[in-house]
Amino acid sequence: MGRRAREERQEKREDKAAKISKNKRKTNLMATGILAVIAVIVGYSVFVFMTQVDTSGALGAPDGAGRLGDEHEHASLLVRIFGDKLDFASPAYQIKSSWIHFEDSDGTTIHRHSSGVTLGDLFDSMGFTVNDECFAFPDGREFCTNEDYSLKYYINHKSVGNIYDYVLEDDARILISFGPETPEEIEVQLIELDSQMIKG
Incomplete structure (x- = not known):
C-alpha cells in the first residue's frame, strides 16, 4: 500500500507540474500576443503622426500652415x-x-x-x-x-x-x-x- 500511494502521489505531482507548465506557456503566449498588438497600435500611431499633412485641426495651427516641422x-x-x-x-x-x-x-x-x-x-x-x-x-x-x-x-x-x-x-x-x-x-x-x- 505504501508503494501504490507513493506512485499515486508521484502521478499527481507530475499532473500538477504539467498543468502549471501548460498554464505558464498559455500565459506567456497571451502576454506575447498582447505586446504584439500594442506594438502594432503604437507603430501605426507613429506612422499616422509622421505622415499627417492636414494641420487644420491641430491645436493652435494658424490658417494655411503646413505640417509642423516641414520647414525651419x-x-x-x-x-x-x-x-x-x-x-x-x-x-x-x-x-x-x-x-x-x-x-x-x-x-x-x-x-x-x-x-x-x-x-x-x-x-x-x-x-x-x-x-x-x-x-x-x-x-x-x-x-x-x-x-x-x-x-x-x-x-x-x-x-x-x-x-x-x-x-x-x-x-x-x-x-x-x-x-x-x-x-x-x-x-x-x-x-x-x-x-x-x-x-x-
Whole structure:
C-alpha cells in the first residue's frame, strides 16, 4: 500500500507540474500576443503622426500652415517705437506658438517651423495687432500712423506697406519703426538690424 500511494502521489505531482507548465506557456503566449498588438497600435500611431499633412485641426495651427516641422527658417526682427527697442526676449513673448516664435530668451531671431506661417501669425500668437496703419500691444497701447508720426515696415531694406501676410525667408531682416524718423535715422536702424546675429 505504501508503494501504490507513493506512485499515486508521484502521478499527481507530475499532473500538477504539467498543468502549471501548460498554464505558464498559455500565459506567456497571451502576454506575447498582447505586446504584439500594442506594438502594432503604437507603430501605426507613429506612422499616422509622421505622415499627417492636414494641420487644420491641430491645436493652435494658424490658417494655411503646413505640417509642423516641414520647414525651419530663421530671420531677424527689430522693432523701434519712438526710438525705443522692443525686447522680445521677455518670457511673455517666448514660444507662444509651435509654428513661429522667439526662443531661448533671444528676442531678435524668429523661428518658423512650418510652411505658410506668416509674421501676422507670430504677432497674433503674442497678442499684438499689426496692420498697415497700427502696431498695437497686448495691453491696448496703439501706435498708429497720423499727421506727425508714421508706422514703417522694411523687409531686407525695402519699404513695404504691410508685413502681416509675409512668410519669412531664411536670413530675412525685418524692421518695424514708429515715430518721426528721417530717412537717415531709418538707415541707422537698418544698420543696427543688419548687425543683429541670427541664431539658428
